[in-house]
Amino acid sequence: MVTLNNPDGSAPCAIDGVWTQELSVIEAAGGPVLHMLRADSPLFRDFGEIYFSVVLPGAVKAWKLHREQSQNLAAPSGLVQVVVYDGRPSSPSMGKVESFLLGRPDYYRLLHIPPGVWYGFAGRSDAPAILANCVDIPHQQDDAFGLDADSSEIPYAWNGR
Amino acid sequence: MVTLNNPDGSAPCAIDGVWTQELSVIEAAGGPVLHMLRADSPLFRDFGEIYFSVVLPGAVKAWKLHREQSQNLAAPSGLVQVVVYDGRPSSPSMGKVESFLLGRPDYYRLLHIPPGVWYGFAGRSDAPAILANCVDIPHQQDDAFGLDADSSEIPYAWNGR
Numbered sequence: 336m337v338t339l340n341n342p343d344g345s346a347p348c349a350i351d352g353v354w355t356q357e358l359s360v361i362e363a364a365g366g367p368v369l370h371m372l373r374a375d376s377p378l379f380r381d382f383g384e385i386y387f388s389v390v391l392p393g394a395v396k397a398w399k400l401h402r403e404q405s406q407n408l409a410a411p412s413g414l415v416q417v418v419v420y421d422g423r424p425s426s427p428s429m430g431k432v433e434s435f436l437l438g439r440p441d442y443y444r445l446l447h448i449p450p451g452v453w454y455g456f457a458g459r460s461d462a463p464a465i466l467a468n469c470v471d472i473p474h475q476q477d478d479a480f481g482l483d484a485d486s487s488e489i490p491y492a493w494n495g496r
Numbered sequence: 497m498v499t500l501n502n503p504d505g506s507a508p509c510a511i512d513g514v515w516t517q518e519l520s521v522i523e524a525a526g527g528p529v530l531h532m533l534r535a536d537s538p539l540f541r542d543f544g545e546i547y548f549s550v551v552l553p554g555a556v557k558a559w560k561l562h563r564e565q566s567q568n569l570a571a572p573s574g575l576v577q578v579v580v581y582d583g584r585p586s587s588p589s590m591g592k593v594e595s596f597l598l599g600r601p602d603y604y605r606l607l608h609i610p611p612g613v614w615y616g617f618a619g620r621s622d623a624p625a626i627l628a629n630c631v632d633i634p635h636q637q638d639d640a641f642g643l644d645a646d647s648s649e650i651p652y653a654w655n656g657r
Contacts, residue, residue, distance in 0.1 A: 365555030366624060369548040373634045382543030385630050387530040387572040394526030411548040411626050412573045463527060465572050465626060469546050473534045 345377050348435075350421045351428045352449035354378055355435070358409060360443055369443065371409045372469050378447045380405055383472040387465050390415050390458035395493045397455020398482040404472045406448040408456075413464025414438035417446055420453040420489045432491050438464065453482070453489055506538050509596075511582045512589045513610035515539055516596070519570060521604055530604065532570045533630050539608045541566055544633040548626050551576050551619035556654045558616020559643040565633045567609040569617075574625025575599035578607055581614040581650045593652050599625065614643070614650055 344357035356378055361368040372379055383404065390396065390413065397418070408417060417435045421428045436442040438460065448454050458464050472478070484493050505518035517539055522529040533540055544565065551557065551574070558579070569578060578596045582589045597603040599621065609615050619625050633639070645654050 363557075365557045366550030366552045366619070369550065371546045371548065373545040374543055375634060382535055384534040385532045385546050385628070387532065387628075389527030389530065389572075391527045396524075396526045411550075411628075412624075458527070462623075463573075467546070467548075467572075467628070473536060 341377070343377055349428060349433045350419055350431050350452060351426050353419055353433065353452070354447040356445040356447070358443050358445055360439065369411050369439070371467060372407050372445060378407060378445060380471040383470045384474060385467065385469045387467050390456060390464040390466055392458045392461055392463065395455065395457045395484045397484040397493060398453045398486060398489055399455060400453045400480040401450050401478050402480070403450050403478050404470050404474070405450055406454065407469040408437060408446045408448070408466060409444065410437040410464055410466050411439070413458065413460035413462055414442070415456050415464045415466045416459045417454060417456045418491055419448055420491060422453055422489070423451050437466070455484060455493070457493060504538055510589060510594050511580055511592050511613060512587050514580055514594065514613070515608040517606040517608070519604050519606055521600065530572050530600070532628060533568050533606060539568060539606060541632040544631045545635060546628065546630045548628050551617060551625040551627055553619045553622055553624065556616065556618045556645045558645040558654060559614045559647060559650055560616060561614045561641040562611050562639050563641070564611050564639050565631050566611055567615065568630040569598060569607040569609070569627060570605065571598040571625055571627050572600070574619065574621035574623055575603070576617050576625045576627045577620045578615060578617045579652055580609060581652060583614055583650070584612050598627070616645065616654070618654060
């Protein structure tokens with residue numbers, strides 16, 4: 336990312352509709368407080384559901400796509416690599432792949448993924464990571480699509496990185 | 497708690513307005529998926545904010561009270577003890593103290609705390625725990641009140657447990 340951040344800490348990414356936002360970590364006795372998403376955030380659309388994915392070290396969970404649902408991801412524990420691939424024919428960034436690290440202390444930020452783009456993630460810490468996802472529509476099976484992690488339809492090799 | 501659970505897994509607790517709800521843990525390759533809160537849950541009121549408290553082993557974060565905001569707590573990582581004290585003069589459970597454990601695998605559940613009751617929490621695992629809180633109103637400083645953990649106003653001794 337070589338984009339300038341907005342005053343609210345949000346920044347557009349190479350793939351159209353994908354945004355990151357720097358998140359506050361407030362040091363406190365007994366352990367810090369980690370912000371994730373507020374109803375008045377520029378990246379907030381609607382509240383559907385909040386859930387967590389445990390990501391074991393080295394495990395790859397890919398590929399996923401939602402037709403209607405937006406993803407808002409942050410990693411409060413451990414380090415997660417998230418890769419996004421734009422396969423939308425009408426997108427200005429069609430064909431692009433972008434990789435993000437999420438986790439404390441260096442990458443504690445929100446990653447917003449719009450509907451219609453492929454994404455997957457991998458555990459990149461020695462201990463299991465927690466990837467939180469605050470989506471704008473509750474999970475519906477018929478909104479979710481999947482491809483194998485090694486699918487030839489997406490130009491990204493998980494094992495090679 | 498000696499209450500029978502509702503079909504949706506929710507159950508009222510000894511303190512009026514405090515509820516727990518059993519949460520699904522969906523085993524998956526690479527790590528389980530942990531549900532927390534959906535917009536169609538019986539315990540969902542509104543979405544204000546989702547944030548995390550890191551709770552270091554043995555650390556006590558208490559006491560807190562919100563005049564308007566409801567808390568929805570779950571611990572996706574580590575084990576957290578949450579204690580609730582009802583100091584509401586008009587409440588049928590005025591004066592009661594109730595203690596909950598939150599965390600996997602035995603206590604992965606949602607704890608709903610209504611406005612107006614005191615609560616605090618402590619880290620009860622060997623590693624730092626993550627306590628997620630999905631509140632119905634974004635944090636406002638003038639909605640939040642505090643007492644010292646050893647305040648004589650609340651009949652609970654953190655150090656004794």
